[in-house]
Amino acid sequence: MSRPYETREHDVLVVGAGGAGLRAAIEALARGASVGVVCKSLLGKAHTVMAEGGIAAAMANVDPADDWRAHFRDTMRGGKFLNNWRMAQIHAQEAPDRVRELEQWGALFDRTADGDILQRAFGGHTFKRLCHVGDRTGLEMIRTLQDRGVQMGFHVYMECAVTKLLTDGDRVCGAVGYWREQGRFVVFRAKSVVLATGGIGKAWKITSNSWEYTGDGMALAFDAGAELVDMEFVQFHPTGMVWPPGVQGLLVTEAVRGEGGVLRNRLGERFMERYDPEKLDLSTRDVVARAIYTEVREGRGTEHGGAFLDISQKPAEYVKRKLPSMYHQFLELADVDITKGPMEVGPTCHYMMGGVRVDAETAETSVPGLYAAGEVAAGLHGANRLGGNSLSDLLVFGRRAGLAAAERAGRTGPGAFDERQIDEATAEMLAFFERPDGESPYAVHRDLTETMQSLVGIFRNRDDLESGLAKIREFRDRWDRIRVEGSRLFNPGWHLARDLKAMLTVSEAVARSALRREESRGAHSRTDFARSDPTWGKKNIVVKRVGGAMELSERPVPEPPPDLKTILEAP
Amino acid sequence: MKEAVLRVFRGTADGGELVEYRVPVAPGMVVLDALHHIQGYLAPDLAVRWNCKAGKCGSCSAEVNGRPRLTCKTRMDSLPADRPIVVTPMKAFPVLRDLVTDVSWNYEVNRKIPPFSPRAGTDWKMSQADVDRVQEFRKCIECFLCQNVCHVLRDHGKKREFGGPRFFVRVAALEMHPLDGLSRTKLLKEELGLGYCNITKCCTEVCPEDIHITDNAIIPLKERVIDDFYDPLAKLLRKVFGRKRT
Ligand code: SF4
Numbered sequence: 097m098s099r100p101y102e103t104r105e106h107d108v109l110v111v112g113a114g115g116a117g118l119r120a121a122i123e124a125l126a127r128g129a130s131v132g133v134v135c136k137s138l139l140g141k142a143h144t145v146m147a148e149g150g151i152a153a154a155m156a157n158v159d160p161a162d163d164w165r166a167h168f169r170d171t172m173r174g175g176k177f178l179n180n181w182r183m184a185q186i187h188a189q190e191a192p193d194r195v196r197e198l199e200q201w202g203a204l205f206d207r208t209a210d211g212d213i214l215q216r217a218f219g220g221h222t223f224k225r226l227c228h229v230g231d232r233t234g235l236e237m238i239r240t241l242q243d244r245g246v247q248m249g250f251h252v253y254m255e256c257a258v259t260k261l262l263t264d265g266d267r268v269c270g271a272v273g274y275w276r277e278q279g280r281f282v283v284f285r286a287k288s289v290v291l292a293t294g295g296i297g298k299a300w301k302i303t304s305n306s307w308e309y310t311g312d313g314m315a316l317a318f319d320a321g322a323e324l325v326d327m328e329f330v331q332f333h334p335t336g337m338v339w340p341p342g343v344q345g346l347l348v349t350e351a352v353r354g355e356g357g358v359l360r361n362r363l364g365e366r367f368m369e370r371y372d373p374e375k376l377d378l379s380t381r382d383v384v385a386r387a388i389y390t391e392v393r394e395g396r397g398t399e400h401g402g403a404f405l406d407i408s409q410k411p412a413e414y415v416k417r418k419l420p421s422m423y424h425q426f427l428e429l430a431d432v433d434i435t436k437g438p439m440e441v442g443p444t445c446h447y448m449m450g451g452v453r454v455d456a457e458t459a460e461t462s463v464p465g466l467y468a469a470g471e472v473a474a475g476l477h478g479a480n481r482l483g484g485n486s487l488s489d490l491l492v493f494g495r496r497a498g499l500a501a502a503e504r505a506g507r508t509g510p511g512a513f514d515e516r517q518i519d520e521a522t523a524e525m526l527a528f529f530e531r532p533d534g535e536s537p538y539a540v541h542r543d544l545t546e547t548m549q550s551l552v553g554i555f556r557n558r559d560d561l562e563s564g565l566a567k568i569r570e571f572r573d574r575w576d577r578i579r580v581e582g583s584r585l586f587n588p589g590w591h592l593a594r595d596l597k598a599m600l601t602v603s604e605a606v607a608r609s610a611l612r613r614e615e616s617r618g619a620h621s622r623t624d625f626a627r628s629d630p631t632w633g634k635k636n637i638v639v640k641r642v643g644g645a646m647e648l649s650e651r652p653v654p655e656p657p658p659d660l661k662t663i664l665e666a667p
Numbered sequence: 668m669k670e671a672v673l674r675v676f677r678g679t680a681d682g683g684e685l686v687e688y689r690v691p692v693a694p695g696m697v698v699l700d701a702l703h704h705i706q707g708y709l710a711p712d713l714a715v716r717w718n719c720k721a722g723k724c725g726s727c728s729a730e731v732n733g734r735p736r737l738t739c740k741t742r743m744d745s746l747p748a749d750r751p752i753v754v755t756p757m758k759a760f761p762v763l764r765d766l767v768t769d770v771s772w773n774y775e776v777n778r779k780i781p782p783f784s785p786r787a788g789t790d791w792k793m794s795q796a797d798v799d800r801v802q803e804f805r806k807c808i809e810c811f812l813c814q815n816v817c818h819v820l821r822d823h824g825k826k827r828e829f830g831g832p833r834f835f836v837r838v839a840a841l842e843m844h845p846l847d848g849l850s851r852t853k854l855l856k857e858e859l860g861l862g863y864c865n866i867t868k869c870c871t872e873v874c875p876e877d878i879h880i881t882d883n884a885i886i887p888l889k890e891r892v893i894d895d896f897y898d899p900l901a902k903l904l905r906k907v908f909g910r911k912r913t
């Protein structure tokens with residue numbers, strides 16, 4: 097049975113309108129392709145606006161000794177050498193140009209006394225490297241890219257969600273989706289598709305991520321046969337708000353520590369002295385998150401189960417100028433004046449290092465015609481991402497994905513797909529309404545987030561992960577019985593039901609990869625394998641769909657060439 | 668546990684009604700938390716826009732007890748506890764469903780504005796002082812609350828002739844960009860209808876980013892329009908000496 101749908105056609109379809117998606121679209125347009133951008137929210141609302149700290153780029157405006165080699169080395173070290181070295185190299189080399197480009201398109205960064213772009217210190221970066229706009233760098237980036245794209249003439253399909261990629265043989269040739277507003281279906285025909293859908297934080301209870309972060313792109317790619325990699329590496333940002341309950345998990349930018357903020361426990365101790373005496377509060381995120389978690393577990397936490405973060409030793413005017421949105425966030429939501437007293441903070445699920453495996457040069461996935469850039473893709477960050485390396489990632493690999501996708505579109509035909517694929521996709525969406533009774537998607541989602549939080553969180557062990565997986569299997573059965581109330585007109589319950597499917601796929605990939613890696617490395621900490629194991633340090637875990645089932649395999653981490661090894665070995 | 672009573676608009680462009688919901692109140696709770704509770708337990712199809720829940724994306728705009736607000740920044744304990752909290756969609760835009768309105772008109776206005784156009788031969792040096800005033804405008808999160816409250820749009824429906832405060836802020840950001848070389852005064856006068864604004868300052872009052880829309884954006888823009896169109900001498904001087912960047 098075929099259900100009505102509209103059709104749109106483009107050379108390049110970009111799914112997601114955050115930093116990576118917009119940058120990809122701009123590049124594809126610049127190469128003469130016709131570009132459609134699909135996003136679940138309104139244009140300009142993507143999660144990138146939440147990025148506060150800055151864009152890491154070795155421009156050497158503040159620390160003249162900085163260069164791409166140092167940035168490359170910091171990134172590889174932060175990622176515990178599981179990174180794709182070539183991605184880390186390209187990223188470090190190209191980031192400064194991508195920042196300059198933003199400035200040429202109208203972005204206004206904070207300035208040095210000489211009138212150049214100001215750079216600030218951040219965890220894991222040897223030099224002052226983060227180009228920033230107070231603590232709202234992500235918003236500046238989104239606005240700049242959005243205006244640029246509008247001016248160049250991309251078609252934006254706002255409040256539209258993609259539920260399935262269309263394939264022709266083994267290549268991707270389009271996507272099926274629905275308009276959130278009306279609930280009608282739409283088919284996009286495209287010669288290449290760029291995934292830029294972000295992460296999966298909404299599968300955890302305490303998270304800094306918005307409702308959009310449901311692992312859509314990873315699940316779409318997985319369903320289309322693409323490989324995922326490094327799925328065990330989920331970043332818990334050390335500093336989320338812990339109080340009041342409604343804002344639990346909301347991000348407290350690392351820029352607070354970059355600007356001199358200090359962590360203390362209930363006893364007033366600077367506990368980071370015990371966990372990383374050298375880098376202290378600006379240690380990498382995995383280390384700081386575990387430190388806070390441990391302090392709380394051992395009874396030295398604050399009243400609401402966090403640590404104190406204090407910037408009030410700095411002049412009030414300085415704090416308000418450098419951290420304006422933090423100042424307002426705490427004043428308005430927590431009744432705390434951060435210029436006068438400490439904040440209470442604790443770890444929050446923040447970022448997915450793992451994702452779709454891509455080629456370093458082109459951002460192409462293992463499925464022809466399918467590209468991935470930004471958080472949805474994996475490789476650059478390895479086992480742990482450094483703060484500031486996400487915004488630069490979006491720009492560098494967003495551009496490369498758009499470039500390669502446009503080039504491919506220039507040399508391939510549109511591809512043909514069989515209508516049955518569309519029927520399947522639309523039938524799945526309507527099934528939620530057709531059941532006479534069943535559970536609310538919100539109930540299943542609540543239980544999933546509890547499970548991921550308690551069993552697949554910061555510290556993991558075999559028993560927890562196995563029971564987590566058993567629960568995920570139960571949630572799958574419950575998902576089959578979800579019933580959605582109401583109509584197809586802007587119905588968030590319906591949208592969540594679909595997003596849940598993606599979350600379940602990705603959650604399973606995370607839990608299974610975490611169970612497989614029997615060591616602790618970067619963001620992955622096993623209490624039953626507390627040490628790093630050099631043999632695991634040479635392997636990435638790849639997840640792929642084989643004959644309808646999820647299969648895991650191990651791949652050797654690609655070795656950097658000798659000249660780069662020399663860079664890595666430098667003190 | 669304490670309870671709050673919310674009366675939320677449920678309906679479409681064809682009409683609707685206020686529906687009452689009872690929601691448990693936790694410390695520090697905001698109106699958006701209450702709406703999420705309703706979705707999660709009472710009405711899974713309640714249509715609400717939101718993203719960041721931190722006042723950074725401008726998605727969750729609505730009217731709370733008749734006042735245009737970001738629901739994610741409106742604390743329940745800031746509202747009178749002795750009567751129901753009434754939540755309705757923004758009035759100046761057509762309702763799609765429940766609290767979600769059609770704001771696409773704003774995106775159309777935005778398209779009319781010529782982009783940043785750097786002056787030829789710039790060395791890309793800027794001082795923080797020059798950047799500061801523009802950064803104020805760049806804080807805009809496009810919540811469209813100022814558009815919603817401006818009487819030219821809200822009461823007189825002049826969407827065809829008037830761009831609205833949000834876009835005056837955007838034009839101000841471009842006009843006052845230290846390196847921009849374009850003039851947008853003709854656009855302001857002829858297409859964005861700056862003249863309709865009679866400086867009531869309602870927009871400034873509702874801006875969640877505390878942008879001084881009227882004093883810092885609109886009034887200086889009005890001065891530029893006057894200079895360019897009604898003061899030929901000032902215009903001539905500027906042509907000779909360059910714009911005085913006040
Ligand atoms: S000051 Fe002008 S733009 Fe602002 S609300 Fe009043 S009339 Fe509208």
Ligand code: SF4
Pocket residue numbers: 725806807808809810811812813814832833836870873874875876877878880
């Ligand atoms: S100027 Fe203020 S009120 Fe208007 S859209 Fe921007 S943030 Fe909202």
Ligand code: FES
Pocket residue numbers: 716717718719720721722723724725726727728737738739740
């Ligand atoms: S949800 Fe982003 S501003 Fe309210």
